[in-house]
Amino acid sequence: MKNIKIHTENMYLYYGSKMALNNISIDIPENKVTALIGPSGCGKSTFLRSLNRMNDLIDSVKIEGNILLDGINIYDKNIDVVSLRKKVGMVFQKSNPFAKSIYENIAYGPRINGINNKSELNDIVEKSLRNAAIWDEAKDRLHDSALGLSGGQQQRLCIARTLAVNPEIILMDEPASALDPISTSKIEELIVQLKENYTIVIVTHNMQQAARISDNTAFFYLGELIEYNKTKKIYTNPDKKQTEDYISGRFG
Amino acid sequence: MMLQKFKRDAKGFIFEGLTLASALIIIAILVVMLVVIIIGGKDMFTWEFLSTFPTDGMTKGGIFPAIFGTAMLVIIMSIAAVPFGTITAIYLTEYAKENSIIAKSIRFAVRTLAVIPSIIYGLFGLGFFIKFVGTGMDNVFLGGQLKWGQPNILWASLTMALLTLPVVIVSVEEALKTIPRELREASLALGATKWQTIRKVVLPGSFSGIMTGTILAVSRGAGEVAPILFTGAAYYLATLPGSLSDQFMVLGYHIYIMATQSANVDQTLPIQFGTTLVLLLLTFSLNFTAVILRYRIRKKRIA
Amino acid sequence: MNKFKSFIKRLIGKFKEKKYNSTDKIDITNKRFRWSDFIAEKIIKSVAFFSITIIVLIFIFVFRESFPIFNFGAKEKPKTEQTSDSQEQYGVPAAEPAQQEQYGVETTEPAKQEQYGVETSEPAQQEQYGVQTTDDTTMVENITPVEETASGSTHDDNKQAVKTLITKEWQPVSDRPRYGLIPLLIGTLKITIISLLFAAPLAIFAALYTAVFASKRMKELIKPTIEMLAGFPSVVIGFFALMVMASFLQNIFGYDVRLNSFVGGIAMGLAAIPIIFTITEDALTSVPKTYYEASLALGATKWQTAFSVMLPAATPGIFAAILLGIGRVFGETMIALMATGNAAMMGINPFESVRTLAATIGAEMAEVVFGDTHYNVLFLIGSMLFIFTFAINAIAEFWVKGKLMKKIQGK
Numbered sequence: 001m002k003n004i005k006i007h008t009e010n011m012y013l014y015y016g017s018k019m020a021l022n023n024i025s026i027d028i029p030e031n032k033v034t035a036l037i038g039p040s041g042c043g044k045s046t047f048l049r050s051l052n053r054m055n056d057l058i059d060s061v062k063i064e065g066n067i068l069l070d071g072i073n074i075y076d077k078n079i080d081v082v083s084l085r086k087k088v089g090m091v092f093q094k095s096n097p098f099a100k101s102i103y104e105n106i107a108y109g110p111r112i113n114g115i116n117n118k119s120e121l122n123d124i125v126e127k128s129l130r131n132a133a134i135w136d137e138a139k140d141r142l143h144d145s146a147l148g149l150s151g152g153q154q155q156r157l158c159i160a161r162t163l164a165v166n167p168e169i170i171l172m173d174e175p176a177s178a179l180d181p182i183s184t185s186k187i188e189e190l191i192v193q194l195k196e197n198y199t200i201v202i203v204t205h206n207m208q209q210a211a212r213i214s215d216n217t218a219f220f221y222l223g224e225l226i227e228y229n230k231t232k233k234i235y236t237n238p239d240k241k242q243t244e245d246y247i248s249g250r251f252g
Numbered sequence: 253m254m255l256q257k258f259k260r261d262a263k264g265f266i267f268e269g270l271t272l273a274s275a276l277i278i279i280a281i282l283v284v285m286l287v288v289i290i291i292g293g294k295d296m297f298t299w300e301f302l303s304t305f306p307t308d309g310m311t312k313g314g315i316f317p318a319i320f321g322t323a324m325l326v327i328i329m330s331i332a333a334v335p336f337g338t339i340t341a342i343y344l345t346e347y348a349k350e351n352s353i354i355a356k357s358i359r360f361a362v363r364t365l366a367v368i369p370s371i372i373y374g375l376f377g378l379g380f381f382i383k384f385v386g387t388g389m390d391n392v393f394l395g396g397q398l399k400w401g402q403p404n405i406l407w408a409s410l411t412m413a414l415l416t417l418p419v420v421i422v423s424v425e426e427a428l429k430t431i432p433r434e435l436r437e438a439s440l441a442l443g444a445t446k447w448q449t450i451r452k453v454v455l456p457g458s459f460s461g462i463m464t465g466t467i468l469a470v471s472r473g474a475g476e477v478a479p480i481l482f483t484g485a486a487y488y489l490a491t492l493p494g495s496l497s498d499q500f501m502v503l504g505y506h507i508y509i510m511a512t513q514s515a516n517v518d519q520t521l522p523i524q525f526g527t528t529l530v531l532l533l534l535t536f537s538l539n540f541t542a543v544i545l546r547y548r549i550r551k552k553r554i555a
Numbered sequence: 556m557n558k559f560k561s562f563i564k565r566l567i568g569k570f571k572e573k574k575y576n577s578t579d580k581i582d583i584t585n586k587r588f589r590w591s592d593f594i595a596e597k598i599i600k601s602v603a604f605f606s607i608t609i610i611v612l613i614f615i616f617v618f619r620e621s622f623p624i625f626n627f628g629a630k631e632k633p634k635t636e637q638t639s640d641s642q643e644q645y646g647v648p649a650a651e652p653a654q655q656e657q658y659g660v661e662t663t664e665p666a667k668q669e670q671y672g673v674e675t676s677e678p679a680q681q682e683q684y685g686v687q688t689t690d691d692t693t694m695v696e697n698i699t700p701v702e703e704t705a706s707g708s709t710h711d712d713n714k715q716a717v718k719t720l721i722t723k724e725w726q727p728v729s730d731r732p733r734y735g736l737i738p739l740l741i742g743t744l745k746i747t748i749i750s751l752l753f754a755a756p757l758a759i760f761a762a763l764y765t766a767v768f769a770s771k772r773m774k775e776l777i778k779p780t781i782e783m784l785a786g787f788p789s790v791v792i793g794f795f796a797l798m799v800m801a802s803f804l805q806n807i808f809g810y811d812v813r814l815n816s817f818v819g820g821i822a823m824g825l826a827a828i829p830i831i832f833t834i835t836e837d838a839l840t841s842v843p844k845t846y847y848e849a850s851l852a853l854g855a856t857k858w859q860t861a862f863s864v865m866l867p868a869a870t871p872g873i874f875a876a877i878l879l880g881i882g883r884v885f886g887e888t889m890i891a892l893m894a895t896g897n898a899a900m901m902g903i904n905p906f907e908s909v910r911t912l913a914a915t916i917g918a919e920m921a922e923v924v925f926g927d928t929h930y931n932v933l934f935l936i937g938s939m940l941f942i943f944t945f946a947i948n949a950i951a952e953f954w955v956k957g958k959l960m961k962k963i964q965g966k
Contacts, residue, residue: 052441094434096434162441168581272764285791340606342599365606368886375617379616477889481921504889508892511793511798528795531791535787
């Protein structure tokens with residue numbers, strides 16, 4: 001197994017007094033795709049959003065336990081959340097490009113980091129769009145509004161936008177759930193390519209998708225991590241009955 | 253059985269008719285008001301009327317200084333009210349915790365500001381701006397010479413700004429709320445700070461909302477008279493206000509003065525109707541623009 | 556001290572901060588201090604408190620100007636009074652011969668004692684006061700020997716004024732000024748009642764029609780139109796009432812005085828209608844649709860449902876609507892100034908002229924001497940209006956909302 005990128009230890013998360021995550025301990029390896037599966041409301045998205053402290057935006061959330069990124073506890077009080085989020089990028093369920101041009105969408109991240117040099121920005125935009133496999137579709141309309149793109153293109157644009165900040169980890173929250181099958185397969189191809197350079201954690205509803213693209217799979221149920229193992233193992237010979245039931249479609 | 257049903261239906265018919273009649277009566281009054289004012293004022297509605305000074309002891313001539321004064325009033329007012337209103341709205345939507353006591357108190361204060369009678373603003377303008385701030389400025393900077401401690405366009409505009417502040421806050425807040433949470437999250441997830449997110453994503457997206465708020469505030473401010481009765485509006489001035497410490501003429505006050513204090517009310521009736529029509533056209537066109545802008549914002553939210 | 560150190564540390568860290576470089580590994584352990592964010596947040600937070608500050612300032616400054624009227628015993632008062640008096644009092648024609656006799660230079664001291672001694676027995680006070688008045692009167696006499704003003708004797712006036720506050724006469728500009736608020740209160744109440752009797756049923760019924768009976772198209776016609784009424788500046792409504800409505804209603808009802816509380820009340824009703832309509836309509840549409848459907852399913856007709864289900868469920872909202880309507884009418888100035896006749900009369904006849912509290916401020920403030928008793932009384936009226944509308948809003952806000960919540964979410 002490769003290096004451990006993210007390591008959580010006895011992690012609990014509460015919404016007010018309601019416990020949403022119960023004692024999660026998991027190791028997420030570098031340069032792999034880790035899939036989080038489970039029925040709706042099982043806490044997988046909540047867990048994902050804890051990894052770049054997106055849950056900080058919700059007032060009532062309280063987190064206990066440790067989440068270590070490269071051995072550093074990201075909930076430590078000295079952590080610079082803004083830098084953390086540069087390091088841990090995120091792609092959302094609903095594609096959410098800004099109401100700006102395609103170019104400006106990609107350049108947004110670099111710009112807020114102080115890059116204003118035109119040629120440097122051009123390079124980053126092209127590189128990011130190429131890496132997100134949308135360059136060919138977008139190169140002639142870089143200065144058109146990003147809202148004119150199709151849903152699948154928008155989502156790849158959002159991935160490109162995340163890549164432009166040069167993160168080490170990319171969190172994906174059901175990135176293909178709102179897309180048609182062709183767009184979905186494009187996104188899946190893209191994810192498999194990206195893992196060479198990035199560590200990817202993906203939440204998905206779609207079990208076939210998890211099976212196709214992930215190296216490891218974690219099964220969440222009612223806020224608990226039921227089983228975590230190599231994807232192959234989970235899908236062929238799970239240890240727990242609940243996992244088997246879920247995968248075989250008996251509930252969820 | 254039949255009779256009972258008939259009775260019930262009749263009752264329903266009457267009741268529904270009554271409610272409809274109420275709605276129609278209100279609309280009818282509105283239409284009558286509009287028609288009367290338009291008919292009364294349409295002959296006066298000429299370029300000459302709009303662009304000349306009153307003459308012959310205000311019994312003839314135009315209303316240019318009142319239009320100019322109204323414009324100055326709303327411009328200075330907007331300069332003061334819009335930034336403050338926008339920032340307060342930003343605080344309420346972006347920084348305040350939804351149910352914190354601070355946010356609740358601010359919201360309550362904003363709603364209270366919206367219902368305080370406009371005459372109270374006038375009193376406040378007199379007591380605070382003129383007597384406290386103005387006289388204070390005179391004493392400190394001018395050695396007691398009377399310059400700021402009396403009614404003028406600056407104090408009137410600031411008083412009006414306070415009155416229209418809640419209008420701006422409410423409109424901008426509504427617009428800020430239409431910016432999807434996902435966009436804020438996207439920006440933050442790219443490593444933008446909160447302020448960067450507000451500046452580059454939230455504010456540009458709510459530009460039309462800020463415009464709506466400004467327009468509604470201007471429309472309100474252009475029509476209000478009570479707050480400026482004794483903070484700066486003048487009966488008649490032979491010249492336009494040249495500095496912030498000058499008094500000014502204003503449309504609404506002009507109507508009031510001409511209709512109640514003029515020596516010969518009947519003779520100046522056309523001028524009064526003309527002025528009223530101008531004021532009404534001004535506020536209505538502003539409101540109409542705001543409605544359209546708002547409609548576009550709402551459509552965007554649904555899309 | 557520690558805080559300060561960490562602040563300095565952050566400062567230094569800020570200057571050390573390197574430019575972003577895409578090949579660098581991102582260091583997340585160095586918590587950076589971001590000036591722009593820090594300043595923006597501080598500014599935004601402090602500006603947000605502005606609206607609360609304004610309320611407090613309004614409270615303070617409106618009261619401050621009305622306070623001297625109760626303050627006839629204060630020691631530093633004469634000085635401040637004097638400066639404003641000597642600056643501005645001369646032109647005011649509020650002549651007061653009766654007072655003048657009392658205050659003549661020679662007779663000042665004894666007169667004072669006579670009057671003052673009854674209420675307060677503070678000799679130092681008396682003396683200071685006496686000197687004060689002497690100064691003032693001399694000055695006034697030197698410049699305008701004929702036109703005597705009342706302002707020189709503010710203290711005494713205040714005392715007199717407070718006594719007259721609850722009398723039945725409002726005659727601030729006279730030989731013996733009387734500041735009886737009762738006729739103003741009655742006038743205001745009369746106007747409020749008339750305008751509500753006119754506006755509330757119309758607005759509530761119209762709201763009921765739009766919320767329950769109207770087709771979507773009718774709704775889209777009625778709502779914006781009535782909201783358009785809210786866009787009418789009150790001076791325009793006042794003008795219309797003064798020039799058109801007064802004569803029109805006179806022809807119908809045949810009353811003698813053209814401008815009276817009836818005309819004023821109807822005109823103010825026009826200003827209150829959009830408020831009552833909008834809030835009632837909101838309350839009615841926020842009644843859960845299930846109520847409506849359940850009632851229809853039980854065989855009730857549309858109007859039965861509207862009357863026995865929708866209206867009761869929305870009662871707190873309608874109550875709030877009426878309250879805010881009252882608040883609007885109570886403080887309305889321009890319509891009152893233009894359409895009520897402005898005579899402070901006590902009768903209950905709706906076709907008599909009245910003078911409201913707000914109109915009194917609007918009409919008289921421009922003509923009073925800054926700082927004299929009349930001025931203070933007008934501010935006192937303002938304070939009353941402020942407290943009243945503040946209270947109405949607070950009730951509408953907290954009490955009614957709480958009730959509405961309870962009602963809709965089940966008992």
